[in-house]
Amino acid sequence: MIVSDEDLMLECRKGDMSAFELLVRRYQDALVNYIYYTINDYHRAEDLAQETFLRVYKSASRYEPRASFKSWLYTIATNLSRNEIRNRARRKTYYLEDMVDENEDVYHSEFMVDTRFQPDILYEKKERQQIIRKTLKQLPENQRLALTLVTYQELSYEEISEILNCSVGAVKSLIHRARQNMRKLLIKAGIGESVNAQI
Amino acid sequence: MPKSKMNNCHNYQAQLSAYFDNELPTWKRHIIRWHLKRCPNCSDKHAAIQQTDKLLNYLEPVKTSDLFLSNVMSRVKTMHTYENAQRSVLNRIGSAVENMKSWIRGNIRAYNPVYMAGFVFGVVMMVGVTLYSPQIEKLNPFNQSNAEASETHEEKLISFEFIPKQTPKRFLKIR
Numbered sequence: 001m002i003v004s005d006e007d008l009m010l011e012c013r014k015g016d017m018s019a020f021e022l023l024v025r026r027y028q029d030a031l032v033n034y035i036y037y038t039i040n041d042y043h044r045a046e047d048l049a050q051e052t053f054l055r056v057y058k059s060a061s062r063y064e065p066r067a068s069f070k071s072w073l074y075t076i077a078t079n080l081s082r083n084e085i086r087n088r089a090r091r092k093t094y095y096l097e098d099m100v101d102e103n104e105d106v107y108h109s110e111f112m113v114d115t116r117f118q119p120d121i122l123y124e125k126k127e128r129q130q131i132i133r134k135t136l137k138q139l140p141e142n143q144r145l146a147l148t149l150v151t152y153q154e155l156s157y158e159e160i161s162e163i164l165n166c167s168v169g170a171v172k173s174l175i176h177r178a179r180q181n182m183r184k185l186l187i188k189a190g191i192g193e194s195v196n197a198q199i
Numbered sequence: 200m201p202k203s204k205m206n207n208c209h210n211y212q213a214q215l216s217a218y219f220d221n222e223l224p225t226w227k228r229h230i231i232r233w234h235l236k237r238c239p240n241c242s243d244k245h246a247a248i249q250q251t252d253k254l255l256n257y258l259e260p261v262k263t264s265d266l267f268l269s270n271v272m273s274r275v276k277t278m279h280t281y282e283n284a285q286r287s288v289l290n291r292i293g294s295a296v297e298n299m300k301s302w303i304r305g306n307i308r309a310y311n312p313v314y315m316a317g318f319v320f321g322v323v324m325m326v327g328v329t330l331y332s333p334q335i336e337k338l339n340p341f342n343q344s345n346a347e348a349s350e351t352h353e354e355k356l357i358s359f360e361f362i363p364k365q366t367p368k369r370f371l372k373i374r
Contacts, residue, residue, distance in 0.1 A: 017275070024271050032267070033260045046267060053271050054278065129258055136255075150220060151255050157222045176216040183251045191254065 005069035012060045020060070023069075024053050030153060031077055037148045038081040039088075040137050048084060052077045071162040074153070078145060078163055085141060128191060135185040143178035150175055211241050219248050 005026070011019035031052060036045035055076050136144060145164060149155045155163070161171045211234050217223050218231045235242045 017272070020275065021268070021272060024268055028263045028267055028271075029260065032263045036261055037258070042261060045261075046264060049263075050267070050271050050274065054274055057275050057278070125257075128254075132254060132258055136258075147255070151252065152258075152260070157217070157220070172217050172222070173213075175220070176213065179216055179248055179251050182255070183247055186251065186254060 006065040009056075009060065009063050009069055010065065012057070013063055020057060023056070027070075027073060028053075031073070034074070034148060034153055035077055035081050037133075037136060037152060038078075038145060039084050040133065044084065048077070048080045051080055067162060068159065070155070071159050074149065074155070074159075074163045075165075081145070082141065131189045131191055132186070135182060135189055138185055139178055139181055143174055143181065146171055146174040147178040147182065208238060208241055211235075211238070212244055215241070215245050215248055219245070219252070 003022075005023060008019045008023050012023065028049065031049045032045050035048045035052075036042055039045060039048070052073065056073060136147070139147065142164065146160055149160045149163065150157075157168050157171045157175075160175075161168045164171065164174075166174075211231060214223065214227070214231060218228060221228075223231070235245055
């Protein structure tokens with residue numbers, strides 16, 4: 001039997017650390033990925049994901065299962081990501097990922113895989129991923145957040161509206177515009193021409 | 200393409216993302232599906248959305264480092280112990296206040312008129328002293344500022360002019 005997130009959180013409120021550990025296990029990968037796609041810096045994404053879980057633990061005593069735990073968790077992560085993006089813009093900080101094109105896979109375990117027999121395929125794949133990541137980064141903040149939440153986290157429009165604090169209609173148009181812009185940028189970057197239609 | 204059809208298509212196209220994400224009610228999905236079968240323009244746009252999504256899914260999810268969970272749990276434990284320590288300090292203060300209250304209740308009998316009178320006198324004195332503090336410096340005769348003040352007072356007295364009575368030089372003649 002799978003225990004729901006809300007029940008685990010209620011257990012956590014009583015001081016059960018194992019319930020909290022289970023929650024972290026459940027969401028750690030998804031959360032790090034979400035923040036990583038949003039801010040495009042792996043190490044900072046891990047830090048912010050840790051910070052998100054700490055905030056969850058801190059406010060566990062006040063937790064009331066009114067909304068879904070997932071929405072609440074992603075709301076905290078979104079706020080932290082937004083702050084990070086603004087701080088970076090204010091400080092004009094440049095990260096290694098932004099400056100060097102190929103080195104991003106240093107952090108991935110895949111880097112260690114023996115690719116001697118298929119270097120061209122792997123290279124092409126990596127290059128394409130790099131372009132997509134850069135393109136995603138060019139989207140406006142809200143569009144990027146909405147598109148990341150719907151594509152990679154597979155959240156519903158209603159959950160996204162709770163996270164971004166806007167109406168479902170606004171989310172609908174945000175995602176539509178994000179896909180339009182993404183399409184244009186991908187064509188400009190040289191991939192995604194096989195279907196000529198503009199969204 | 201006729202203008203009315205374009206408008207119609209525009210309405211459908213605005214819904215295509217939601218259609219793709221399966222966020223529309225069933226009846227709307229049926230209508231859009233039916234329209235997509237007939238309209239090549241909208242069908243192309245739908246295909247473009249599908250392709251964009253496919254490209255976006257090219258990104259492989261990153262793996263969290265092995266230390267992530269242990270880091271989170273250790274930070275949580277540290278926070279937990281810190282909070283407990285803080286709570287114990289607050290508890291200690293709370294118990295001290297409770298002890299003081301019980302001591303006051305046990306040792307001071309508030310209903311005793313002598314205690315009451317003493318308490319009221321003390322309060323009145325404190326309020327009086329605070330509001331009307333006595334000017335001790337003015338009462339001190341050896342205070343320099345007081346002596347200076349008295350000298351200036353004398354000088355003022357001496358500086359009064361004495362006008363002697365003078366006889367008039369001419370008298371009025373009365374006929």
